[in-house]
Amino acid sequence: MKPDVKICGLSTPETLEAALSRSASHVGFVHFARSPRHLDIEPMADLVRIVAGRAETVIVTVDPDDALIARFAEEVMPDWLQLHGRETPERLAEIKAKTGLRAMKALPVSEATDLDAVAAYRDVADRILLDSKRPKGSNLPGGNGVSFDWTLLTALDPDLAYMLSGGIDAGNVAEALRLARPAGIDVSSGVETAPGIKDVGRINTFFDELDRIASEKGPKP
Ligand SMILES: O=C(O)c1ccccc1NCC(=O)[C@H](O)[C@H](O)COP(=O)(O)O
Secondary structure (H helix, E strand, O other): OOOEEEEOOOOOHHHHHHHHHOOOOEEEEEEOOOOOOEOOHHHHHHHHHHHOOOOEEEEEEOOOOHHHHHHHHHHHOOOEEEEOOOOOHHHHHHHHHHHOOEEEEEEEEOOHHHHHHHHHHOOOOOEEEEEEOOOOOOOOOOOOOOOOOHHHHHHOOOOOOOEEEOOOOOOOHHHHHHHHOOOEEEEOHHHEEEOOEEOHHHHHHHHHHHHHHHHHHOOOO
């Protein structure tokens, strides 16, 4: 089955259209002041309006308070909130109840024991996103363009439909899909020319590679 593909950290109509025209399943917009991909509520709402149901829309944020989640739900109206902070399973349930939105919980991974956290979240999160742990020197909990050891994921329950992210690009996505078998992949830096600068050419190259992988897997005559 084709994996979901989320292009994250979009911030311009041109790059958003590129992702949509190649059938991204999810498009992500970051609201986190320190991020080079940060968007305020209004420009984010403008981009979500452009999507107009062609993909699922995701606001990526970190430990949002109640006032902020209310603004997301009322002014942006995305399909998902993706949470990259220290949100507990209880807080995740509360955010879902208050907004009516689906929640994707990002869990940072660098070693096998990091996967223990999955058990606490899998029943409350609508999707788990397994992302690389923040590298030393970075002040961002995501979007760092570094990958982790995907062979760790072979220990996961095969029924867990998770998203994989962290340093995925056109050069390594085939290996990511082969080793980790995720239900979806999430890409940000891998389709940028510099942090926060998405590139239409790189988005197309990434989807070309996914098409090539799908054609290799297709039925042989
Ligand atoms: O992308 C950001 O700047 C960001 C900031 C704060 C929290 C999360 C953030 N990104 C989360 C994502 O969903 C990224 O797509 C994911 O971490 C993978 O990023 P990359 O390794 O750059 O592909």
